[in-house]
Amino acid sequence: MKVPLLDLKPQYQALKADIDAAIARVCESQYFILGPAIKEFEGAVAAYSHTAHGVGVSSGTDALLLALMGLGIGQGDEVITSSYTFFATGGTIARSGARPIFLDIDAATFNLSPALVRGFLEQQCERRDGGVFNRATGGRIRALMPVHLYGQLADMQSLGAIAREYGLKVIEDAAQAIGAADEHGQRACSFGDVGCLSFFPTKNLGAFGDAGACVTNDAELAKHMAILRVHGMEPKYYHAFIGGNFRIDEIQAAVLNVKLKVLDSWSEGRQRNAAFYDAAFAAAGLGDKVTTPYAVPGYRHIYNQYVIRVQQRDALRKHLADAGIGSEVYYPVPLHQQKCFEYLGYQTGELPESEKAAAETVALPIFPELEQAQLQYVVDSIAGFYRAA
Numbered sequence: 001m002k003v004p005l006l007d008l009k010p011q012y013q014a015l016k017a018d019i020d021a022a023i024a025r026v027c028e029s030q031y032f033i034l035g036p037a038i039k040e041f042e043g044a045v046a047a048y049s050h051t052a053h054g055v056g057v058s059s060g061t062d063a064l065l066l067a068l069m070g071l072g073i074g075q076g077d078e079v080i081t082s083s084y085t086f087f088a089t090g091g092t093i094a095r096s097g098a099r100p101i102f103l104d105i106d107a108a109t110f111n112l113s114p115a116l117v118r119g120f121l122e123q124q125c126e127r128r129d130g131g132v133f134n135r136a137t138g139g140r141i142r143a144l145m146p147v148h149l150y151g152q153l154a155d156m157q158s159l160g161a162i163a164r165e166y167g168l169k170v171i172e173d174a175a176q177a178i179g180a181a182d183e184h185g186q187r188a189c190s191f192g193d194v195g196c197l198s199f200f201p202t203k204n205l206g207a208f209g210d211a212g213a214c215v216t217n218d219a220e221l222a223k224h225m226a227i228l229r230v231h232g233m234e235p236k237y238y239h240a241f242i243g244g245n246f247r248i249d250e251i252q253a254a255v256l257n258v259k260l261k262v263l264d265s266w267s268e269g270r271q272r273n274a275a276f277y278d279a280a281f282a283a284a285g286l287g288d289k290v291t292t293p294y295a296v297p298g299y300r301h302i303y304n305q306y307v308i309r310v311q312q313r314d315a316l317r318k319h320l321a322d323a324g325i326g327s328e329v330y331y332p333v334p335l336h337q338q339k340c341f342e343y344l345g346y347q348t349g350e351l352p353e354s355e356k357a358a359a360e361t362v363a364l365p366i367f368p369e370l371e372q373a374q375l376q377y378v379v380d381s382i383a384g385f386y387r388a389a
């Protein structure tokens, strides 16, 4: 049996007629840039995220950068985020000119720890001149950038309260979490000032290439981001701001319009697979060898990834590969240990939960079209590895 980490072909086969027709319409129109499919998609994706305005962009990375630029964050500013995330989270903060402040995660959820954010602000920052400043660097703390890692919301209640108390903006990195919600049904991207989405092909809602979006309830901010998306140009050839080319392609929007309508069924499929894994691992009785993902009670976890903590991770991965099972490590090196961030001065051991997660976790196949026999085979293979050990 073969169990790939991800196979997008069955999803395409199921929607082929509609997707091909949507692409053909774009080809017929030869309207490639900021056309009608983008307008439709921006409205639909904003509504899906329970927000009022959408700005389609070229990638999830550009969504984060545009959000930072839209909020006027740059040189002299600092943005707090978690160290255990995809590179773009920290990379865009640095590219905006601001300094990333990497804090540790909650060990159970892998998301930014509100207690550590509060501790940092209380112990290492001071309020003056109407702002809050990092005592060590003199930089002004401007925003929190929580990541909803693997498809589960960060603790937005607590982080939102801290942000209000300290006058900070909130940019949600919801690249892995479109439609994730808390126990009240409130969705990712609707808590902060801006929510950033990625439609990289491996995300729950994947384009046929790179694409992303910013969504927000702030009409002014949406308008400003839409201008920055086209080089800060408004009206044509007049530039009050320096923006970039952050546009989404019409063809990508056309594909996404078809896919967004069935996104819920895919997220349900992932949840069904996660529940199967949870039960099968419990039945396998692996004790402390395998820790299945912690789902916050009542939250809508969309399982962009199903990530377990394991002993002997790298040997297990080899065993799985030999058995024809795909797996991946998201992410082997936390951002505070990346070479490009050496200038920030973090030491190994400083963010122990991020370092531990990077060393102990592995993502298993979870895409919706997997069959139960395949899921059981994955669990049996893992059980076999520890029984032999």
Ligand SMILES: *Cc1c(COP(=O)(O)O)cnc(C)c1O
Residues within 6 Å of the ligand: 059, 060, 061, 062, 085, 086, 088, 089, 147, 173, 175, 176, 198, 199, 200, 210, 211, 212
């Ligand atoms: C995928 C991802 C991004 C970047 O999205 P791209 O569309 O690949 O640029 C940012 N943050 C997180 C957490 C991601 O998983």
